Amino acid sequence: MRFVLPLALFAVLCGFLVMGIGEDPTRIPSPLLDRPVPEFDLQTLSEPPVAVSAADLQGEPALLNVWGSWCVNCGREHDFLMQISRDIPIFGLNWNDEPQAARQWLRDLGNPYRFSAFDAEGRVAIDLGVYGAPETFLLDGNGTIVHKHVGELNPEVWARDFEPRLAQLRQ
Amino acid sequence: MMRYVFSVLTMGFLLSIGLASQAFAIDREVAFEDADMQARYQRVIHNIRCLTCQNQSIKDSNSPLARDLRREVREQMANGASDGEIYAFMQARYGDFALYKPPLSAKTIALWASPALLMAIAVFALFRTLKRRSQLDISVDGD
Numbered sequence A: 001m002r003f004v005l006p007l008a009l010f011a012v013l014c015g016f017l018v019m020g021i022g023e024d025p026t027r028i029p030s031p032l033l034d035r036p037v038p039e040f041d042l043q044t045l046s047e048p049p050v051a052v053s054a055a056d057l058q059g060e061p062a063l064l065n066v067w068g069s070w071c072v073n074c075g076r077e078h079d080f081l082m083q084i085s086r087d088i089p090i091f092g093l094n095w096n097d098e099p100q101a102a103r104q105w106l107r108d109l110g111n112p113y114r115f116s117a118f119d120a121e122g123r124v125a126i127d128l129g130v131y132g133a134p135e136t137f138l139l140d141g142n143g144t145i146v147h148k149h150v151g152e153l154n155p156e157v158w159a160r161d162f163e164p165r166l167a168q169l170r171q
Numbered sequence B: 001m002m003r004y005v006f007s008v009l010t011m012g013f014l015l016s017i018g019l020a021s022q023a024f025a026i027d028r029e030v031a032f033e034d035a036d037m038q039a040r041y042q043r044v045i046h047n048i049r050c051l052t053c054q055n056q057s058i059k060d061s062n063s064p065l066a067r068d069l070r071r072e073v074r075e076q077m078a079n080g081a082s083d084g085e086i087y088a089f090m091q092a093r094y095g096d097f098a099l100y101k102p103p104l105s106a107k108t109i110a111l112w113a114s115p116a117l118l119m120a121i122a123v124f125a126l127f128r129t130l131k132r133r134s135q136l137d138i139s140v141d142g143d
Helices: A004-021 A072-084 A099-109 A123-127 A155-170 B002-023 B035-046 B064-078 B083-094 B109-134
Strands: A041-044 A051-053 A062-067 A090-095 A116-119 A135-139 A145-150
Touching: A004 B109, A041 A116, A062 A072, A072 A099, A072 A155, A090 A123, A099 A116, A116 A123, A123 B064, A135 A155, A145 A155, B035 B064, B035 B083, B064 B083
Parallel strands: A062 A090, A090 A116
Antiparallel strands: A041 A051, A062 A135, A135 A145
């Protein structure tokens, strides 16, 4: 009888610990879901550069992909981005990068982006709550953030997290 | 004697950890001439988590994101923002997780209440045990 209370407490503690096992601590829920992409005013990487804003992301469901030429996992997902860019417009946000290095990267690996906005000071990335590239946002036609994925985008993630939502947006 | 040596070693060890964490502080530059503002700045950046390097504050991290967030804090403070406004800015973008002291809400109530709850349980158990023991017969014979 005297073991009941400690045992119950231990069971509760175990319950909390077990709940934590499956969770990835690097996945942080974004408070920006269901909100419009924050306003921005940037230049594209293209030569000559073009001024772009959040309004340029609107029109149809699209992806906003945060990348940098320094980012290893951006290289790993690049081929897949090239592949899906035939199905959905992809816009890039080039983060914390050197424009020369970023342009070279697109020349070498191909350019899946409609345009890449150059975030020289990382301010737009902060407004988007970006903490690790690559990050990919799924936007509806009005530029509202429907889903956010942190880390490499691959066929598995695409089929699981993006395709069902995209199908719903396109209905 | 052994016990004395052990406690001196332990204290030395703990002290060295404390000194080491001081030595690794990244942002040593003076952001504000005003001593009060500088102290406030140090406190605020110590309370904001670096999300690329979890378990470090943006004060302790040299990641580019932490550097950008420190600049953001400096600029907002220079523009007269309060601590609360700066924390709210971080929270709106990165969620409660960005703050080392998350605000009290339905989601964080378990986090904040659990220490008090555990303390209450411990005190309750202590009193019950003491009461039971005080009612025991004291036998001098030892049986």
